[in-house]
Amino acid sequence: MKLNRFKEIALDGTVRQNPTFRLVLGTCPTLALTTAAISCLGMGAAVTFVLVFSNIIISLLRNIIPDKVRIPCFIVIIATFVTLVRMFLVAFLPDLNDSLGMFLPLIVVNCIILGRAESFASHNPVLDSACDGLFMGLGFTVAITLMGIVREVLGKGQLFGVELWDFKIGFFENSAGAFLTFGLFIAIFNLCYNAVERKLRHKAAHKTAAIAENTTEIPTTETASQSKEA
Amino acid sequence: MSEKTKKPANPAVVQTVKTIAVLVVICLVCVALLALCNDLLYVSEEEQFNRAMDKIYKDYGGGDEEFNSTFTVGEGAENEFGKISEVYKAKGDAYVIVAEGGGGYKGSVSVYVVVGKTDGSDNVVVIAWLVKDSGGETLMSNITDKQRNSWYVGKSITDYASADFDVSNNKVAGTTLTSTAINNAVKAACVYGINVLKLVSTPESEARDAVVALLGKDYEGYEFKSVSDGTQFDEYKVGDSTLSFYFEGTKDGADPIAAYVYGQDENRQIVVVKNGLTHAELLAADVVAKSDNATDEIVNKVKSLSYFEYTVHTYGAPEFTFDGKAEIDPAVGTGDKGTVDAVYTSADGTLVITATGNGGYSGGTVTINVVISNGTIAGWYIVSNDKQSFLPNIEAVWDTQAKDWYVDSPIDKDIALGNNKVAGTSMSSTAINNAVNMACAYARSLAQ
Numbered sequence: 001m002k003l004n005r006f007k008e009i010a011l012d013g014t015v016r017q018n019p020t021f022r023l024v025l026g027t028c029p030t031l032a033l034t035t036a037a038i039s040c041l042g043m044g045a046a047v048t049f050v051l052v053f054s055n056i057i058i059s060l061l062r063n064i065i066p067d068k069v070r071i072p073c074f075i076v077i078i079a080t081f082v083t084l085v086r087m088f089l090v091a092f093l094p095d096l097n098d099s100l101g102m103f104l105p106l107i108v109v110n111c112i113i114l115g116r117a118e119s120f121a122s123h124n125p126v127l128d129s130a131c132d133g134l135f136m137g138l139g140f141t142v143a144i145t146l147m148g149i150v151r152e153v154l155g156k157g158q159l160f161g162v163e164l165w166d167f168k169i170g171f172f173e174n175s176a177g178a179f180l181t182f183g184l185f186i187a188i189f190n191l192c193y194n195a196v197e198r199k200l201r202h203k204a205a206h207k208t209a210a211i212a213e214n215t216t217e218i219p220t221t222e223t224a225s226q227s228k229e230a
Numbered sequence: 231m232s233e234k235t236k237k238p239a240n241p242a243v244v245q246t247v248k249t250i251a252v253l254v255v256i257c258l259v260c261v262a263l264l265a266l267c268n269d270l271l272y273v274s275e276e277e278q279f280n281r282a283m284d285k286i287y288k289d290y291g292g293g294d295e296e297f298n299s300t301f302t303v304g305e306g307a308e309n310e311f312g313k314i315s316e317v318y319k320a321k322g323d324a325y326v327i328v329a330e331g332g333g334g335y336k337g338s339v340s341v342y343v344v345v346g347k348t349d350g351s352d353n354v355v356v357i358a359w360l361v362k363d364s365g366g367e368t369l370m371s372n373i374t375d376k377q378r379n380s381w382y383v384g385k386s387i388t389d390y391a392s393a394d395f396d397v398s399n400n401k402v403a404g405t406t407l408t409s410t411a412i413n414n415a416v417k418a419a420c421v422y423g424i425n426v427l428k429l430v431s432t433p434e435s436e437a438r439d440a441v442v443a444l445l446g447k448d449y450e451g452y453e454f455k456s457v458s459d460g461t462q463f464d465e466y467k468v469g470d471s472t473l474s475f476y477f478e479g480t481k482d483g484a485d486p487i488a489a490y491v492y493g494q495d496e497n498r499q500i501v502v503v504k505n506g507l508t509h510a511e512l513l514a515a516d517v518v519a520k521s522d523n524a525t526d527e528i529v530n531k532v533k534s535l536s537y538f539e540y541t542v543h544t545y546g547a548p549e550f551t552f553d554g555k556a557e558i559d560p561a562v563g564t565g566d567k568g569t570v571d572a573v574y575t576s577a578d579g580t581l582v583i584t585a586t587g588n589g590g591y592s593g594g595t596v597t598i599n600v601v602i603s604n605g606t607i608a609g610w611y612i613v614s615n616d617k618q619s620f621l622p623n624i625e626a627v628w629d630t631q632a633k634d635w636y637v638d639s640p641i642d643k644d645i646a647l648g649n650n651k652v653a654g655t656s657m658s659s660t661a662i663n664n665a666v667n668m669a670c671a672y673a674r675s676l677a678q
Binding site for chain 2 (some may be wrong): 032033035036039061064065066068069072073076077079080083084087088090091094098099100101102103161163170173174175
């Protein structure tokens with residue numbers, strides 16, 4: 001895989017197509033689990049694992065799976081990895097399993113995973129698909145963890161379960177607080193993203209204009225030398 | 231010579247077979263992988279229990295003999311708060327009760343509740359609790375170790391009805407329903423600890439045990455409610471024995487009973503009578519049962535007390551010696567304003583008249599007891615009502631206003647409603663006024 005391609009996939013997954021703040025996918029766990037940052041990290045890790053491995057398998061089988069049954073096949077593969085994650089958590093990290101609760105099995109129907117399987121992994125080679133899964137997962141993890149930090153600090157006066165102070169705003173612990181935090185994060189993220197993109201576009205336009213200017217100047221010089229020679 | 235030609239396969243059929251085959255193969259491979267992993271990663275019930283105990287008892291190593299004995303949950307597994315599924319004997323005379331509490335967001339929550347005595351205390355308290363299975367409670371993660379270590383812990387199991395166990399003091403904002411399910415499970419475990427494991431001795435459990443010991447297993451199903459608060463009722467003394475407790479016992483499909491407990495501990499004398507009888511019926515009836523040491527004096531006293539306790543004293547009438555119950559003269563006891571339902575007399579001439587007044591809200595009535603002494607009203611008490619949805623307005627000002635209405639008023643003439651009412655509850659106040667006047671009129675007729 002070329003470095004540029006890798007960079008594109010990484011940027012798409014974490015920023016340009018950030019599943020939480022740009023595509024607004026996987027909102028159920030985003031709204032429900034962000035009361036504790038540690039749960040967000042756990043959820044993010046679980047989703048990343050499932051994304052990476054389901055993308056790899058789907059990419060490997062993309063030429064074998066008939067088009068008509070691709071969705072059932074994707075679901076079976078995704079569900080298998082989700083079940084594996086759950087078995088692992090029950091066996092080794094029961095506390096995390098308890099804190100994720102119903103949202104762990106619900107990863108099966110998480111739009112991010114099925115969406116990447118359908119739109120990316122089933123059309124791209126294995127390494128690209130694995131990278132896509134990894135960076136999409138990272139984008140999701142970072143996004144919900146940031147939200148989790150804000151809600152935990154404001155709502156509980158804690159950070160990753162460590163008591164910071166007594167001050168707490170109960171509003172951030174409930175559903176309305178989740179929606180407000182989510183909305184504010186989307187707004188801030190998109191504001192920053194649009195500003196940076198405008199700046200880059202502006203820069204690129206300048207660059208193109210400069211190149212165009214240079215290209216128009218070169219034939220003029222050549223023409224001058226040709227006429228000199230003549 | 232004929233040449234055999236191979237018939238070409240139908241491409242649609244081939245495609246279908248291939249599609250099904252791929253799907254089936256993927257499913258089989260996934261199933262095989264999961265079966266293998268399940269075998270490797272399976273966590274048994276025992277392991278889950280050990281983990282929970284590890285969390286509760288930091289030094290619990292698993293497989294401890296003290297935890298090995300399980301109890302048959304049996305009768306009493308279900309109570310008003312939830313259901314008990316397992317009980318284990320734990321360290322230091324404690325018990326691990328696995329209780330399921332309903333009322334959650336998606337159903338019920340299963341909780342390990344450890345109850346027992348803590349070091350240096352005779353009080354049986356909730357030592358710890360831990361969620362075993364959160365069911366469909368999606369917001370369980372909001373309830374953290376901080377809550378687990380503070381809610382209910384150290385609180386006496388007998389206080390399960392107090393504010394210490396109230397869900398409003400033990401909940402996380404936004405997770406009220408899940409907190410409620412946990413609350414119910416903990417309360418269910420407390421009730422089980424009290425009633426079935428008999429970890430603490432309450433007046434109710436003492437009454438139940440005494441009655442069962444006296445009457446046999448047929449009376450095991452009785453639910454006892456203590457009507458008295460344990461105060462020694464000196465006025466009911468028989469010789470040196472004082473009435474220490476009075477219980478009302480109910481059971482589906484059986485007559486209600488009342489148990490009178492005289493004396494304490496080994497000197498306890500118990501007399502059980504049918505509850506809800508009229509005074510005349512009670513005097514004529516035999517007691518249901520009595521302890522061997524119960525004297526005839528006590529039995530007679532109980533017979534004279536029972537109906538009064540049941541119908542009058544419960545509502546807070548001043549304590550006086552009940553002597554008899556007069557027959558009602560329907561000509562005097564029935565009128566436009568209401569009816570007189572019962573008249574209790576005492577040796578010193580005090581009367582307690584139960585009267586029902588008409589003219590209440592929505593055509594309903596209010597029944598009250600009026601205590602009449604020396605030609606004046608000594609007090610009055612609300613007994614019951616019909617359709618009076620605003621009556622709580624009067625009860626709200628009972629101590630500050632209502633209890634003094636009509637007090638010291640002479641009964642020689644009808645008493646006007648006047649200021650004996652609460653704004654917004656005029657019709658219920660009118661019904662009370664009518665009942666008071668019915669009682670006064672009846673008392674006047676008796677005096678004549």
